[in-house]
Amino acid sequence: MTPDGSIRLLAVKAAAYFAPAGLVLGLAAGFLSVSGELVDIEKLAARQAEGPEDSLLGLAYSNPVFRYKSLSVALRKPEVIALGSSRVMEFRDFFFKDRGGFYNAGGGVSMLQHYGPFVQSIPADGKLKLIVLGLDHSYFNDKRPENARSDAVTAVCEYRSALKRGESGFQAARKASLGLIRDLFSRRLAAGRMIGVLALAGSDRYGFTARIKGNGFMHDGSYRYWTIDRSGMFDEFLSYIETGGPGFEHGNAVSISALRRLDEFLGYCRSRSIHVAGFLPPYAPTVFSRLRREKAQYGYIHGLGDRVGPVFARHAFSFRDFTDATGIGGTDREFVDGIHGSERLYAKLFVEMAEKDASLAEYADIRSLKELLSSSTDQYRLYHAADGSRALP
Numbered sequence: 001m002t003p004d005g006s007i008r009l010l011a012v013k014a015a016a017y018f019a020p021a022g023l024v025l026g027l028a029a030g031f032l033s034v035s036g037e038l039v040d041i042e043k044l045a046a047r048q049a050e051g052p053e054d055s056l057l058g059l060a061y062s063n064p065v066f067r068y069k070s071l072s073v074a075l076r077k078p079e080v081i082a083l084g085s086s087r088v089m090e091f092r093d094f095f096f097k098d099r100g101g102f103y104n105a106g107g108g109v110s111m112l113q114h115y116g117p118f119v120q121s122i123p124a125d126g127k128l129k130l131i132v133l134g135l136d137h138s139y140f141n142d143k144r145p146e147n148a149r150s151d152a153v154t155a156v157c158e159y160r161s162a163l164k165r166g167e168s169g170f171q172a173a174r175k176a177s178l179g180l181i182r183d184l185f186s187r188r189l190a191a192g193r194m195i196g197v198l199a200l201a202g203s204d205r206y207g208f209t210a211r212i213k214g215n216g217f218m219h220d221g222s223y224r225y226w227t228i229d230r231s232g233m234f235d236e237f238l239s240y241i242e243t244g245g246p247g248f249e250h251g252n253a254v255s256i257s258a259l260r261r262l263d264e265f266l267g268y269c270r271s272r273s274i275h276v277a278g279f280l281p282p283y284a285p286t287v288f289s290r291l292r293r294e295k296a297q298y299g300y301i302h303g304l305g306d307r308v309g310p311v312f313a314r315h316a317f318s319f320r321d322f323t324d325a326t327g328i329g330g331t332d333r334e335f336v337d338g339i340h341g342s343e344r345l346y347a348k349l350f351v352e353m354a355e356k357d358a359s360l361a362e363y364a365d366i367r368s369l370k371e372l373l374s375s376s377t378d379q380y381r382l383y384h385a386a387d388g389s390r391a392l393p
Helices: 003-035 041-050 065-076 112-120 149-164 169-185 193-199 208-213 235-243 256-271 285-293 304-314 343-355 358-363 366-375
Strands: 080-083 102-104 130-134 275-280 318-321
Touching (some): 003 169, 041 065, 065 112, 112 149, 275 304, 275 358
Parallel strands (some): 080 130
């Protein structure tokens, strides 16, 4: 056999060997494309900014949330935003008198080092007037790695890059396809669920999480929890408290560098005439009760409000400490897990904030919210007549 013939034979064998894998990857990519998992995040942000109100983004195999939230704020130019981790995602547009003037940028940051770059990415045109600012307790744990200077610099550089661009289409498709194949073979995802995903092709539900569970980001940037599993819903978080798991790293000291970083951020907001209404988010009572019992491991949490509050006061901004949810009548039933309060709980929290902050009260629809709270019997959601997302099944 000639050298050329040997090469051709080798190529044919290689193609035959890899063809099944290529076929499986291709089929997975096709399902992902139809499901909306591979949606162009820039186009989706633009579509949600224009409407419809029943659109839902719930991706299972990628998480371009930093860029998605940054793009959405840039497109909408809201006067008011909620900013923080996933623990601020339950502020809704109908909490405000002007629904179109609010956007929930929750999830747009995941550490204290991100707040400055996020707001700096918003044009300084005077449009943004107010930020409802959530601050996770763990940001102030002296033991968090990013509270060391070198890690802080790295975190900021990586975050600025994530705000400007996401993964390439090929990288995103490859990673998502491998994830889907892994879930199917491990039976974490039942093959029968794929039928439901395909049945919603062409809808304004994007992603497996949105189509299978009904969970995802709504038109106003808030997060919709439709499928909630209450069995052992606190177990994971109680385990984290015992082991010092993610977000519950053991630590006794409040980070001085974190307080300084917060002070610098608030000073920047004041220089742009942006008012800030800050708060520490609530824990589910069961989880907070365990944190109290483990006080020796979590010294930085207890009394944290007394350290953070004066930083806000220095800039004439308001601050509330909602660490203990029972202080506003919160119960375990008003949480979707150990750290994420429901829409109903955040309506209570918001009313408390607005009644103590004249600047926030100018935008808040306090009367309407109080009426909804008194008339609603749902522990999770409020039902506003003008809220189009309620058409979602």
